[in-house]
Amino acid sequence: MTHVHPTRDDRVVAAVSEVVGGPVGDHAGRHRWWTPTRVLLLMTAVVFALGIVQKAPCSLAEGKDQNWVYSHMCYSDLRPLYVGRGLAELSWPYSDDTETRNRYQVMEYPVGIAYWAYGTAWLTQKIDGSPDVDARADRPVTELSGDKDVDRELTIFVLVNAAGFALMALAAGWALSRVDRGRPWDAAAFALSPTLLLTGLINWDLISVALVALALLAWSRERSVLTGALIGLGAAVKLYPLFLLGALLVICIRQRRYAAFGLAAVWAAVTWGVVNLPAYLSGAAEWKVFWSFNADRGPDLGSVWLIIDQVRADGVQVHTINTWSWLFFGAWCVGVLVLGLLAGRPMRNRWSRSSPGDPAETPRLAQLGFLIVAGFLLVNKVYSPQYVLWLLPLAVLARPRWRDQIIWQAGEIFYFCTVWWYLGGYLQPAGGGDPGFYWVGIVVRMACELYLVVMVVRDMLLPHHDPARDRPEVVPGSGDDDLVERGRGVADPHVDHVAHGRHARAVR
Structure with missing residues (x-):
């Protein structure tokens, strides 16, 4: 074996494998073409294709009201924003033209999404025969929304974006399978994720997901400049990839790689x-609209602040939410910093500064990144259903155990259902009042997320629980003896992989 096989490493996968003959044997061979990465790419493609099918009713059905869209849980932001943000007229998202601004709202997303949306709108109209967009400027916006030609464009726009998102999902799956060359199958929890299927087409979040996965791969190969550039690019699409710099800071302090962190931060x-x-x-x-929009918005979908706002008779002020959410997140980041500096070290050496930390003891980038992003999402003013994608590539590497991934994603799926029922008014009590069942959905999601947080923290404090600390048994002379060091990408020819693998299994 040149890598850890999930049927021999994970109890859930081992139990499922009994249907097809049980775990892989000691003398199992390797297929010449079907490598783990290629199998994972096929899995990702199939799951994403099913996601397109799941969203198809809302793109193809005619004459359906908004509640029908919510009841079928196939809503996507792409359709309403095509006309509502001027993309049907190919209006530049950051145009300061008075007439354009009187007709359309500014894109409330970071620039990376605005560029992508504008580019795919241009490609859509090229595919559709380059309609006369200047003539559309003379018609009311409400009239454009009901135009059959525009409606046909909408379907093409969704498909063009879906093709782009599919490439992003494949890129993410490819990168995750190569972060740890000894554990390619950890990426299967991403490739087969039901949350990827259900939320991949809601918004443009998969772009940043792919960039985060590529940043994890770049760091595992000790490419500090490329890591920083990918983080910066990801932050231009969604702000959260910037939090990976905090995780890098912890690692570089532990290993005294200050120059590496400086390069990554500067290039980001x-x-x-x-x-x-x-x-x-x-x-x-x-350009400033994205920042002001997020600063001024009140408690919104999926957040604990929405529950507080609906419970309190006088609600909760935006200023109060901004202050307390940032205070909590700041304290959370300090906690992750302290945890990251102490985790993995023997008790007597935890406060020692005499020597650089052993890379084998240092928490992994995926673990630290997951904890920081999870803390942000727990107190953010909004939790849209697709935000689960922010955590997905980090979570599957931070805790590569199917039991824990299933528990976490089950909570996310439950929330996915309740949010559409809530928006459609299906959870409204018959006697009036607030939809308390939606609060249950929010609490369950947060509880499952916190469960995964606890498991990751335990792995960091007690590394023998961390599945990714194990090494595969490598056949000498197979060409794979120089497997990458956990989380660093440094070949270590002095490690006895076979003995280490046996010892790790004995500990478990």
């Missing part, structure tokens, strides 16, 4: 600035 800032510059120069006021 430079890349983010370069990507944002065209938008800022073409419309500074429009």
